[in-house]
Amino acid sequence: MSGKQINTKMQEGAKEFQNLHNNSLVLSEDSILSEYFITMMNKIFDPLPVPFILLDKDSRVRMINQVFADYLGFSKKEIIGKPVLEVDKYSRFPYVFKTKKAEIAWKHTFENGHTAIVHRLPVLDENGEIKYGVGMVLFEDLHQFRDIIEKNKLLETELYLYKNQLKEMHGAKYSWDNIIGNSEKMSAAKFIGRRASQTNSNVLILGESGTGKELFAHAIHNDSVRNFSPFVKVNSAAIPSELLESELFGYEEGAFTGAKKGGKIGKFELANGGSIFLDEIGDMPLKMQAKLLRVLQEKEFERVGGNNIVKVDVRVIAATNKDLRQLIDEGKFREDLYYRLNVMTIEIPPLRERHGDIGELVSILLNKLSNQLGKYVSNISENAMEHLIGHSWPGNVRELENVLERAINLTDSDTILPVHLPIYLKQHTRRIVDGPIRPLKDIIEDTEKEALARCLEYTDGNKLQTAKLLEISRSSLYDKLEKYGIS
Numbered sequence: 001m002s003g004k005q006i007n008t009k010m011q012e013g014a015k016e017f018q019n020l021h022n023n024s025l026v027l028s029e030d031s032i033l034s035e036y037f038i039t040m041m042n043k044i045f046d047p048l049p050v051p052f053i054l055l056d057k058d059s060r061v062r063m064i065n066q067v068f069a070d071y072l073g074f075s076k077k078e079i080i081g082k083p084v085l086e087v088d089k090y091s092r093f094p095y096v097f098k099t100k101k102a103e104i105a106w107k108h109t110f111e112n113g114h115t116a117i118v119h120r121l122p123v124l125d126e127n128g129e130i131k132y133g134v135g136m137v138l139f140e141d142l143h144q145f146r147d148i149i150e151k152n153k154l155l156e157t158e159l160y161l162y163k164n165q166l167k168e169m170h171g172a173k174y175s176w177d178n179i180i181g182n183s184e185k186m187s188a189a190k191f192i193g194r195r196a197s198q199t200n201s202n203v204l205i206l207g208e209s210g211t212g213k214e215l216f217a218h219a220i221h222n223d224s225v226r227n228f229s230p231f232v233k234v235n236s237a238a239i240p241s242e243l244l245e246s247e248l249f250g251y252e253e254g255a256f257t258g259a260k261k262g263g264k265i266g267k268f269e270l271a272n273g274g275s276i277f278l279d280e281i282g283d284m285p286l287k288m289q290a291k292l293l294r295v296l297q298e299k300e301f302e303r304v305g306g307n308n309i310v311k312v313d314v315r316v317i318a319a320t321n322k323d324l325r326q327l328i329d330e331g332k333f334r335e336d337l338y339y340r341l342n343v344m345t346i347e348i349p350p351l352r353e354r355h356g357d358i359g360e361l362v363s364i365l366l367n368k369l370s371n372q373l374g375k376y377v378s379n380i381s382e383n384a385m386e387h388l389i390g391h392s393w394p395g396n397v398r399e400l401e402n403v404l405e406r407a408i409n410l411t412d413s414d415t416i417l418p419v420h421l422p423i424y425l426k427q428h429t430r431r432i433v434d435g436p437i438r439p440l441k442d443i444i445e446d447t448e449k450e451a452l453a454r455c456l457e458y459t460d461g462n463k464l465q466t467a468k469l470l471e472i473s474r475s476s477l478y479d480k481l482e483k484y485g486i487s
C-alpha cells in the first residue's frame with residue numbers, strides 16, 4: 001500500500017470511529033466490512049479498559065476487545081465470526097436490530113452469570129436499514145454501579161448542604177413579598193426596585209435609617225439572574241478605615257504584619273458572579289472610593305500587597321442614609337463615583353410620609369414578632385393605633401418593630417393598649433410648645449431632653465447608636481445626658 005493509500009485508509013478509519021459515537025450517522029458498505037477498519041477498531045479498543053463489541057447486520061461478532069472477551073471467559077478467536085446468541089444466549093441484539101432502537105444503560109445478565117450495565121446501539125444505513133451494532137459494558141458488575149450511585153448521592157447531599165450553608169452565609173434572605181407597604185410612594189419604590197433587579201446596572205438605594213434599604217438590596221439580588229450566586233454585605237461604616245481595603249479586596253501573604261499565611265480573599269472576590277451590598281456608602285473613605293470606582297469601571301483590582309490583576313463580575317448595590325450631593329459639596333464623596341452608582345436610584349420614603357402603610361405593617365409585624373417571641377398578640381386598640389399613626393417615626397420601620405416587640409412583651413392579653421406603648425409615643429412634641437409661655441431656652445432644652453430620652457428608649461439605651469441617630473458626637477451626647485440627669 002502506498003503512503004497516500006495508507007493516509008486515505010487512516011482517514012476512513014478515523015471517520016468510521018467518529019461514526020461509532022453517533023448512531024444516526026451512516027457507514028459505507030465497504031468500510032464496515034473492510035479488514036482495515038476492523039484492524040483499526042482493534043487497535044483503538046483493545047487497549048481500552050471498557051468492554052466493547054461490534055456486530056454485523058446478521059448479528060455476527062466482527063470485533064471484540066480483549067477485556068470483553070476475558071469478561072465473557074472466551075478467547076477472541078472463539079468469538080469472532082460467531083452469531084451473538086452463541087456467545088451469549090441472553091443477548092438482546094436480535095431484538096435491538098428488530099426495533100432499531102438503542103438501549104442505553106440497561107441492566108443485563110450474561111450467560112456466564114455476570115450482571116452488568118450495558119449500552120446496545122444499532123447503526124443504520126442511508127435507507128434506515130441495520131448496518132451493524134455496537135455494544136459496550138458501562139459497569140462490569142452492579143456493585144461497581146451501586147457504589148458510584150451511592151457516592152454520587154453522597155456528593156449530591158454534601159453539595160446541597162454546602163450550597164445551603166453558602167446561601168445562609170452569603171445569600172439574600174428577603175424577597176419583594178417581605179417588603180410591606182402599598183402606599184403610592186412605597187409602590188413606586190418597589191416598582192423601580194423590580195425593574196432594577198432585571199438589569200445588570202449598579203443600584204443606589206437612598207432612605208433614612210430603618211426604612212428597609214437592606215431589605216430592598218436582598219430582594220433585588222433574589223429577583224435577579226445572579227440569585228444562585230453569593231450576596232455579600234459590607235457595612236462601610238462598621239469596618240475601621242485601615243481594614244476596609246483588605247476586607248473589600250483581600251490581601252496577599254505577607255502584605256502586612258499579622259497577615260494570614262496564603263493571604264485572604266476579599267468581599268469582591270467572594271461576591272464574584274453575584275452581588276455586593278455596600279451599605280453606608282456615604283461613610284466610605286475617599287481613598288477607598290477611588291479603588292471602588294476602578295472596580296466599577298474596569299471590573300478589576302489588585303489585592304493589598306499584590307501586583308496581580310483580579311478580574312471580577314459583581315453587581316454593586318449601594319445604600320446610604322446620607323445626602324450624597326451634600327457630601328460631594330463638602331468634598332467627602334467623589335462626584336465621579338456618585339454618577340457611576342447613580343444609575344438605578346431607588347428612594348425609599350420615610351414612614352412619616354406613608355402613614356397609610358402603618359396599618360398593614362402593624363398587622364404583619366405583629367404576626368411575625370408573635371411567632372418569633374412565641375406569644376400570640378394579634379390586636380391593637382384604636383387608641384393605641386392612633387398613637388402609632390400620630391408619631392413621626394424618626395427610626396422608621398425599625399423603630400415600629402421595636403415598639404411592637406416591647407408591647408407584645410408587656411401585654412397580658414392578645415391586644416396592645418396605649419399603656420403598652422413607650423411614653424414618648426404618647427407625648428407629642430406639641431405639648432412642650434403648647435404649655436404656658438416660657439423662655440425659648442427652656443422650651444429648647446425640654447425638647448432636647450425629650451428627644452434624647454426618646455432616642456435612648458428606641459435604641460434600648462445604646463449610646464453609640466443614639467449619638468449616630470441624633471447626628472451628634474459621643475462626647476456631646478454624654479455632656480447632654482449629664483446636663484439633663486438622664487442615665
Ligand SMILES: Nc1ncnc2c1ncn2[C@@H]1O[C@H](COP(=O)(O)OP(=O)(O)OP(=O)(O)O)[C@@H](O)[C@H]1O
Nearest residue numbers: 178179180181208209210211212213214215397398
Ligand atoms: N417595608 C418593610 N416591610 C417589612 N419590614 C421592614 C420594612 N422596612 C424595614 N423593615 C424592617 O425594619 C428593620 C430595618 O430594615 P433595614 O435594615 O432594611 O433598614 P435600613 O434602611 O437598611 O437601615 P440602616 O440604614 O439603619 O442600615 C428590619 O428589621 C426590617 O425587616
